[in-house]
Amino acid sequence: MDTLRLLADGFGVALQPISLFGAAVGVLVGQLIGVLPGIGPAAAIAILLPLVSGLDATTAMIMFVGIYYGAMYGGTITSVLLRIPGESSSVITTIDGYEMAVQGRGGPALGIAAIGSFIAGTLGVVAFTFLAPSLARVALAFGPPEYAGLLVLSFSLIVYLTGRNRAKGAVATLLGLWLSVVGVDLISGLPRFTFGQMKLLSGIEFVPVAVGLFGLTEILLSAHDEKTAPMVRADLSLRGVLPTAADWVASRWAIVRGGLIGFFVGILPGAGATAASMIAYAAEKRVSRHPERFGKGAIEGVAAPEAANNSAAVGAMVPLMTLGIPGSATTAIMLGGLLMLGLRPGPLLFQQHPQFVWGVIASMYVSNILLVILNMAAIPAFVAVLRVTRAVLLPSIVALAVVGVFSLENHVFEVWLALLFAGIGYIMHRLDYPPAPLVLALVLGNILEESVRQSLLISHGNLAIFVTRPLSGALLALTALLIVLPLLPRRKGAARQQ
Numbered sequence: 001m002d003t004l005r006l007l008a009d010g011f012g013v014a015l016q017p018i019s020l021f022g023a024a025v026g027v028l029v030g031q032l033i034g035v036l037p038g039i040g041p042a043a044a045i046a047i048l049l050p051l052v053s054g055l056d057a058t059t060a061m062i063m064f065v066g067i068y069y070g071a072m073y074g075g076t077i078t079s080v081l082l083r084i085p086g087e088s089s090s091v092i093t094t095i096d097g098y099e100m101a102v103q104g105r106g107g108p109a110l111g112i113a114a115i116g117s118f119i120a121g122t123l124g125v126v127a128f129t130f131l132a133p134s135l136a137r138v139a140l141a142f143g144p145p146e147y148a149g150l151l152v153l154s155f156s157l158i159v160y161l162t163g164r165n166r167a168k169g170a171v172a173t174l175l176g177l178w179l180s181v182v183g184v185d186l187i188s189g190l191p192r193f194t195f196g197q198m199k200l201l202s203g204i205e206f207v208p209v210a211v212g213l214f215g216l217t218e219i220l221l222s223a224h225d226e227k228t229a230p231m232v233r234a235d236l237s238l239r240g241v242l243p244t245a246a247d248w249v250a251s252r253w254a255i256v257r258g259g260l261i262g263f264f265v266g267i268l269p270g271a272g273a274t275a276a277s278m279i280a281y282a283a284e285k286r287v288s289r290h291p292e293r294f295g296k297g298a299i300e301g302v303a304a305p306e307a308a309n310n311s312a313a314v315g316a317m318v319p320l321m322t323l324g325i326p327g328s329a330t331t332a333i334m335l336g337g338l339l340m341l342g343l344r345p346g347p348l349l350f351q352q353h354p355q356f357v358w359g360v361i362a363s364m365y366v367s368n369i370l371l372v373i374l375n376m377a378a379i380p381a382f383v384a385v386l387r388v389t390r391a392v393l394l395p396s397i398v399a400l401a402v403v404g405v406f407s408l409e410n411h412v413f414e415v416w417l418a419l420l421f422a423g424i425g426y427i428m429h430r431l432d433y434p435p436a437p438l439v440l441a442l443v444l445g446n447i448l449e450e451s452v453r454q455s456l457l458i459s460h461g462n463l464a465i466f467v468t469r470p471l472s473g474a475l476l477a478l479t480a481l482l483i484v485l486p487l488l489p490r491r492k493g494a495a496r497q498q
Contacts, residue, residue, distance in 0.1 A: 007129060010358030013058060014366050019359065022059045023367045026066020027374060033067065034074015034087060041071035041087075045333045057341040058356050062363040064334050065317070069121065069367050072273065072310050073375060076113045080302070081106055082397055084215035089273035089309040091439050092281045094214055096294060096301030103297050108243045110379045112251050112299055113306040115243070118372035120259030120307035124314030125364040127263055142268055144454035145465050149475030150268070151448040154275050155441065156479045157282040168433045176438040179204050180445025186453055199413045206443050208414045211401045212421025213428070213435040219394055220426045243299070251303035254284050262308030266315025273309035273316075274443050280308035314364060321345055321357065 013019060033044045045064050055063075075087035080097035093113070100109040142150075155177075159169045182193045183203030194200040243251070258280040265276035284304040285294045294301050320331045322345075338345055343353060350357050405418045425435055459465035467473045 003130060006354060006358045007362060009355065010360075010362030011365075013355060013359030014062070014362035018059050019062050019363060020366065022055075022063040023066045023363055024370055026063040027070040027367055027370050030067035030070020030072075031074040031371075031374065032070075034071040034077070034090075041068050041330045044071070045330065045337065057338065057343050058359045060337060060341060061334070061356070061360050062367075064337065065360060065364060066367045066370075068313050068330055068334075069310065069364075069371055072313050073114065073117055073306075073371060076117075076306055077110065078215075078400075080109045080113070082215060082400075083218050084397070084401060085210050085439075087273075087309075089277045089305075089312070091210065091214075091274070091436055091443075092277045092305040093302055095281075095436060096296070096298050099295070099297035100299065100302065105297070105299075107379055108247055108299065109302050111243045111376065112247060112303050114372050114375035114379070116251065116255040116258070116303040116307040117310035118368050119255050120262060120311040121314055121368045121371075122365065123256070123259045124263040124266075124311040125361065125368065128314055128318060128364070129361055142471070143469075144451045144458065145469050145472040146475065147268070148448060148451040148455055148466060149472035149479075151275070151444055151451065153475050153479045153482075154278060154444060155448075156482045157279060159437065165432065168431075169437050172428070172433050172435065172437040173441045176441025177445045177448075179209070179438075179442050181449060186450060199411070203446070204417070204442065205414065206439065208405050208418035209421050209442055210439050211405050212418040212423075213425035213439060215397060215401045216418060216422035217425030217429060217435070219398060220422060221429060247299050251299055254300040254304040255307045257283060257287075258304035258307030259311040262311030263315040265308070266312030267318045273312040274440065276308040276312035276315075277305035278440060280304040317364075321349060321360075 014023070029044060029048075030041060033041060044067055048063070048067075071087060072089065075085055075090035076093055076097070078084040079090040079093040080101050083094050083098040085091045085094055097109045097113070100106060155173060159166050159173055178193075180203075182200055184190070184201055185192055191201055258277075261280045261283060262273070262276040265279060266273065281294075281301060281304050284300050285291050288294065288298075288300065290298075316331050320335060335345060343349065343356065401418065402415055405414045406412065428435055428438075455465050456463075465472075466476060
């Protein structure tokens, strides 16, 4: 009952005009940031830090949370309509979301993403409200070996996502892992695979690779052969924009499962929304009665990862608020902002500043409602973009991509890098190599390397640390099971033929 009373007090704070204004501004800014590749919620919050110094801490945090929420969905818009993931967590959405848009169902894809995000985000906030302190203690059980085990499991799921030709998926994943180690070595400080390029010392960024492999590659394919890269069609009727009853039936459990997976993965510092969306998609494909539909416009393939990445954004707030441990780059910037505003997140925050804590928690409910209203009202406008003629749309996509990539560091090097990966993406498409595993491995590869190196430092180079610790050992055993299980039917078939 104390929790409900505190939550009611929090709504008293969240529903004040200044709090509602902060939530609305945050959601809108986050939406715009998600649409434009290259900025991201972490950079946006960092830019806004000097501007919120005059606000009280509660309003500032409500605005930050709104930006985080909005960016998670903003990346969906370009992923579905243009096949350009605005955020790394939206890479998985391009697989089925863009296929739905090609089939003239871009509206339902965006609709199920918006409502699925709302449902999953609300479930995540409810779990946050009642379980945050206990879940934070569970998250502390994850050390470097456990993160390494979780990421190895994630990479096995990446290969599983490729479907028919897993060998090509594995090759793309290995290429992404190689790209992830470009730059300065974490331990020795020596440059690796930089080929004398100073700009590569900081590594290869996600944005130029994703924009090149997905967005610009589509332009090249469209210019080469219209049949190979069909342009998406738009249906702006109410029936064409809203998800149908069949869509809801197909997506209802995908949203629930994706929300649960996203929340619990989001709690783990460093795992993030990208891993959550990927695991949710793989789980949905595994439980589906028709896994062959995935990759061909299955609406569950949009609902599950979108529910997961929104719920993961809520989950990432658990270690930040309860332990003072940021779980991602965005929450790290939020931590810096709270310290700047005179608050120190941690176990005592709930006792010393209950009005702040419960006001922010209540604002998550409000931000979810604002986000779904904004997006459901704007879906026809988003889908209307697809009616623009090819002669206007293709150069506009290129301009959007170039601006997003250039804004990353205000340097033309990133633009050249995006063009390079556009060529690589074109070749991969012609050879039927999937681009998604490469991008996901690039994003998660650094975290895997860091976890493995830290684990070996702890164990003085003894690899047994990965199997002797119960949780990491269980994760690696599950990975081995995922690798072995697909091979069993083949061996049984071969034995029957003999």
